[in-house]
Structure formats: C-alpha cells, structure tokens
Amino acid sequence: MIPRYQRVLFSMLVIGCIVLAAFLIRLRERAQDRMQSVRDETPMEAPIARPPENVQFLLANDSDGSLVATQRSLTLPADAPSRARVILESLLAEYAKPNSTHPLPAGLAIDEVFLVELPGSPSRNIAVVDLSTAFTQGHPSGIAPETLTLLSITGTLHANLAEIAQVRFLVDGQTRDTLAGHADLTRTYIAANPDVEIPAAGARN
Amino acid sequence: MRWSRRDGGIRFSRLLPILALAAATHAFSQIEKPDVAPPPAAVPVMPDATRPAIVTQPQSTPTPPVQLRFVVVLDPGHGGEDTGAKLAPGTLEKDIVLSISTRLHALLSGKGIPVIVTRDSDTSPTADERAAIANRAKAAACISLHATATGTGVHLFTSSLSPSGYTHDEFIPWSEAQATVTTQSSRLASDVNTALGNEKLPVLLGRTALRPLNSFTCPALAIELAPLGPDVGAASLANSAYQQRVANALAAALAAWRVDWRQRP
Numbered sequence: 001m002i003p004r005y006q007r008v009l010f011s012m013l014v015i016g017c018i019v020l021a022a023f024l025i026r027l028r029e030r031a032q033d034r035m036q037s038v039r040d041e042t043p044m045e046a047p048i049a050r051p052p053e054n055v056q057f058l059l060a061n062d063s064d065g066s067l068v069a070t071q072r073s074l075t076l077p078a079d080a081p082s083r084a085r086v087i088l089e090s091l092l093a094e095y096a097k098p099n100s101t102h103p104l105p106a107g108l109a110i111d112e113v114f115l116v117e118l119p120g121s122p123s124r125n126i127a128v129v130d131l132s133t134a135f136t137q138g139h140p141s142g143i144a145p146e147t148l149t150l151l152s153i154t155g156t157l158h159a160n161l162a163e164i165a166q167v168r169f170l171v172d173g174q175t176r177d178t179l180a181g182h183a184d185l186t187r188t189y190i191a192a193n194p195d196v197e198i199p200a201a202g203a204r205n
Numbered sequence: 206m207r208w209s210r211r212d213g214g215i216r217f218s219r220l221l222p223i224l225a226l227a228a229a230t231h232a233f234s235q236i237e238k239p240d241v242a243p244p245p246a247a248v249p250v251m252p253d254a255t256r257p258a259i260v261t262q263p264q265s266t267p268t269p270p271v272q273l274r275f276v277v278v279l280d281p282g283h284g285g286e287d288t289g290a291k292l293a294p295g296t297l298e299k300d301i302v303l304s305i306s307t308r309l310h311a312l313l314s315g316k317g318i319p320v321i322v323t324r325d326s327d328t329s330p331t332a333d334e335r336a337a338i339a340n341r342a343k344a345a346a347c348i349s350l351h352a353t354a355t356g357t358g359v360h361l362f363t364s365s366l367s368p369s370g371y372t373h374d375e376f377i378p379w380s381e382a383q384a385t386v387t388t389q390s391s392r393l394a395s396d397v398n399t400a401l402g403n404e405k406l407p408v409l410l411g412r413t414a415l416r417p418l419n420s421f422t423c424p425a426l427a428i429e430l431a432p433l434g435p436d437v438g439a440a441s442l443a444n445s446a447y448q449q450r451v452a453n454a455l456a457a458a459l460a461a462w463r464v465d466w467r468q469r470p
Contacts, residue, residue: 062356063435065409141290141298142353143429144360147413177416181289182351184414187380 050075057091058155060102060148067148067155084113084127084161091156092135095149102148105138111172115164124165126188127157131179133172139180146183158191167191275463277313278339278347278423279322281306285329292354292439299327301430302350305448309348312456318463333379336420340382345466346393346459347425349418354439358407359451360429361398363390364419365412382422389424393462397426400458404450424466428455 052075058067074090076083088110096106111130118124139149154167167189170176176185281302283289289298306322313320321342323335330338339347353360368387377385394410401408409431418427430451433441441447 065356065360065411140353140355142355142360142431143351143362143413143415143427144353144409144411144431145355147362147411181283181287182413182415184416184419186416187414189414 050078055087055090056156056159057094058152058159059091059094060152062102062145062148065144065148067152069159080125080161080163081113081115084115084157084164085110087156087160088113088129088153091152102145102152103140104149105135107134107138108132109135118165121165123163125161125163126166126168127161127164127191128168128170129153129157130170130173136171136176136179141180141182143182146179146181150179150183150189154189154191164191274319275466276319276321276342276344277459278342278344279306279309279320280335280339280347280349280417281322281324282349282351283329284324284327287329289351290353292352292442296439296443298352301352301442301448303327304445305350305430305452308448308452309455312452313459316456316460318459332417333420336379336382336417339417339425340420340422342423344423346462347421347423348455348459349415349425349427351427351429352442353429353431354442356409356431357433357435358409358431359401360409360411360431361394361401362411362413362415362418362427362429363387363394364425365414366419380416380419383419383425385422386424389466390426392465393424393458394426396461396465397428397455397458400454400461401451403457404454406450406454424462 052073055072055074055076057070057072059070060067072090072094074086076086092104092109093106094100095102095104109132111132113130114128115125116128118126139146150169157164157167169179169185169189171185179185281299283299283302285299287299289302292298292301303324303326307325310320310322310325321338321344323330323338335349364383364387366381366384366387368384368391383390398408398410413427415427418425428451430442430448432439433444433447
C-alpha cells in the first residue's frame with residue numbers, strides 16, 4: 001500500500017513535468033518565430049536601380065609581367081565591402097575568359113571582403129580578402145603568376161576604393177603561407193605600393 | 206633551522222666574511238666584463254619559436270658584418286612531399302630546380318667558389334631552416350631557384366621589402382631581414398641580368414614577397430625558370446641544354462659578383 005503523501009507527491013511531480021514541458025515547447029516556438037523573422041528575405045522596399053559605374057581593373061599580363069589599366073562599366077552596390085567584393089569577382093572573372101593574358105580558374109574565387117579601419121587613421125582601411133580554396137588550388141604555381149595575381153587584386157582595390165591602404169589575404173577564413181606554393185600570404189600588402197602602379201610588376205629586358 | 210651548532214658545527218657569523226668576499230669578487234668581475242671580447246654580431250640566424258621572431262643587435266656601435274670569404278648559397282626550392290609546381294606530365298618543379306642547382310654547383314666549384322646548398326637531394330627543409338643555413342654561412346650571394354610553366358625565359362626577383370629598413374643597432378624582424386641588404390641584392394640582380402642577356406636568354410625583372418627570401422641577410426635573388434619560348438611549352442624546362450645555359454649565365458654572374466660584392470652601396 002502506497003502512503004497517501006507519496007501519491008500526492010508523485011502527482012505533483014507529474015503535473016510539474018507537464019507544465020515544464022509545455023513551457024519549454026512554447027519557448028522553442030517563440031525562438032523559431034524570431035529566427036524566421038530575421039531570415040525573412042521577402043522584399044520590403046522596391047529595388048533601387050543604380051546606374052553603371054566606371055571601374056578600373058589592373059589586368060596582369062604573364063608574357064611581360066605588366067599590369068595594364070583597363071576601364072570596365074559595372075553596376076555596384078552602395079556599401080564599400082560589397083563594392084570591393086563585386087569588383088574583385090569581376091576582375092577575376094576577366095582572367096577566366098578565353099585568351100586571357102593571365103589565365104586563372106573559373107568559379108567562385110572570393111568568399112568575402114572585409115574592410116577594417118586602420119588604427120589611428122579612420123579614413124584609411126585595411127581590406128581582408130578571403131579567397132576560396134578552389135581558387136587557390138586551381139591557381140598556376142610560380143612566383144611570377146602568383147605575384148601578379150596579388151598585385152592585380154591590391155592595385156585594383158586601391159584604384160577604385162582609395163581608402164583601402166593595405167590588403168591581407170585569407171583562404172577559407174584561415175591564414176595560409178602561400179597562394180599556390182610561392183607568394184607569401186602571411187604579410188600585409190601595401191595597396192598603394194609603387195610596384196602596383198603601371199607598368200608595375202616587371203619589365204622585360 | 207638553526208645556523209649554529211654547538212659541537213663541530215658552522216656559525217653563520219663565521220660565514221659572513223666569506224660571503225662578503227664572494228659578493229665583492231662577483232661585483233668586480235661584472236665591472237671587468239664589458240672590456241672582454243664582445244658577443245658576436247647578431248644577424249638573424251633562426252627564429253625562436255618560444256618568443257616573437259625578433260633578433261637583437263647587442264653591440265652599441267654599428268659594425269660591418271664580418272665576411273671572411275666569398276661563399277654562395279644555392280637554395281633549390283621545394284623538395285620531399287612539397288613537389289612545387291607540376292610543370293608537365295612527369296616534370297616536377299622540385300626536380301628541375303635541383304638539377305639546375307647541381308649544374309650550377311659544379312660550375313662554381315670549378316671556378317673555385319665555395320658553395321653551400323640548402324638541399325642536395327629530395328629533402329624538404331623549411332623556409333626558416335633554409336634561411337638559417339644561408340645566414341649562418343654569412344654568404345656573399347644567396348640564390349633561391351624555382352620553376353614555373355607560366356611566362357617565358359628567366360624571371361628574376363628581388364625582395365619587395367623597402368631598402369630604407371634597419372640599421373645594425375636596431376631590432377630586425379626575422380621576416381624582414383632582407384631589408385638590410387636590398388640595395389646589394391639589386392646590384393646582384395643587375396649582374397645576373399647582364400649575364401643572362403649575354404647568354405641571349407629573355408629576362409623578366411620583378412619584386413616579390415617570398416619566403417625564405419625575405420629572411421636572408423645576404424644579397425639574395427629568386428630565380429624562376431620559365432619555358433624558353435611561348436611555343437615550346439613547359440616540357441622545355443627539362444631540357445638539359447636550356448638548364449645548362451641558365452647555369453652558365455648564373456655562374457658567370459656570380460664570378461662577376463665576386464669582384465663587385467665588397468663594394469658597399
């Protein structure tokens with residue numbers, strides 16, 4: 001025979017478990033609602049049609065090691081990091097075209113571009129360019145092709161976003177020693193380096 | 206614990222004169238020490254993994270680095286599991302650069318020039334180990350050898366570090382040691398460029414950020430062999446005649462550098 005006080009205690013515990021379960025289920029539903037409201041990407045405002053802008057690419061040429069300034073017209077987003085990313089994706093897409101003077105693999109090359117203010121000089125930024133692993137794996141190996149790619153990226157960024165003074169490179173969010181076995185990715189590149197200015201990287205004798 | 210024992214023990218008061226004498230002797234020896242031979246000049250030799258990669262120059266007055274003899278360091282890139290670029294089917298960068306290094310080593314030895322190589326077989330020293338070998342040798346010239354399937358001719362690179370770098374009594378970061386000799390490296394590049402031109406080889410000049418080039422304290426170049434022409438393809442890199450022409454030009458340049466290297470900028 002179970003004493004009465006034990007039955008009462010057991011009943012209270014069961015009721016408590018049910019109430020707690022209901023409370024937790026409700027909390028979960030509210031959290032889900034919050035998450036869905038954040039993810040809601042349905043358009044709320046009409047898109048703004050931005051006019052195309054002139055951008056300057058510094059296109060590398062493997063045959064003479066030069067960087068050639070070339071004008072292109074692109075529609076760019078408003079914020080600087082997105083602009084930098086679109087510009088770099090378009091630049092690297094140029095290299096994937098047939099008859100490119102600096103052939104590079106096609107596909108997604110830039111995972112993200114971050115702009116960070118340099119300490120002590122708020123008008124100057126350091127750009128952190130996060131490259132994709134697929135891009136680095138398919139990149140031609142050699143000092144000259146790797147150096148030209150990095151100079152082309154840094155020079156193009158500085159030519160179109162003058163506030164970018166320095167550039168760092170990551171690969172899939174991680175630091176890496178080299179781009180494809182040679183060019184050093186552990187250092188910070190000066191975007192306004194004289195090496196980047198035309199005719200730049202090399203000179204054929 | 207007690208310092209005095211009644212039978213046969215040592216009294217602390219008796220030790221005091223001995224301790225005082227020892228302390229005075231030690232203090233006197235500390236005063237005399239600066240007049241003894243100074244520690245050797247501290248050029249970056251090897252980074253210490255347990256602290257920031259900084260080396261010090263302990264001497265207060267700048268002194269030129271001691272270079273007793275003309276030594277050349279050859280650094281064939283890659284090796285071991287690091288194959289470098291896959292230039293053509295069955296042609297790996299690590300094998301091509303080792304072949305050129307062997308040819309150049311033989312030519313320089315024939316001219317009586319001492320040579321140190323960072324690898325002479327299919328091994329893979331790290332970039333820091335390669336730089337340490339070169340820096341310990343206090344070499345007059347350091348040549349990093351590479352190969353690529355991109356472009357044509359010989360690509361001649363110096364460090365992209367600014368020459369306005371460090372004096373001998375400053376801290377020198379390991380990764381920027383080359384900044385102390387970039388002017389000499391440019392002069393060495395000029396000699397090599399002339400020799401390659403004499404050999405009728407196309408040359409591409411440039412500056413790059415490359416490890417271990419930036420950690421060398423010697424005048425240093427990275428020399429990258431590319432296909433001889435746009436039509437011959439990367440298979441030409443394995444051509445022994447092409448490799449020999451490049452080795453001949455480099456040997457001639459280093460022989461000329463033997464005359465030039467003592468001239469300070």
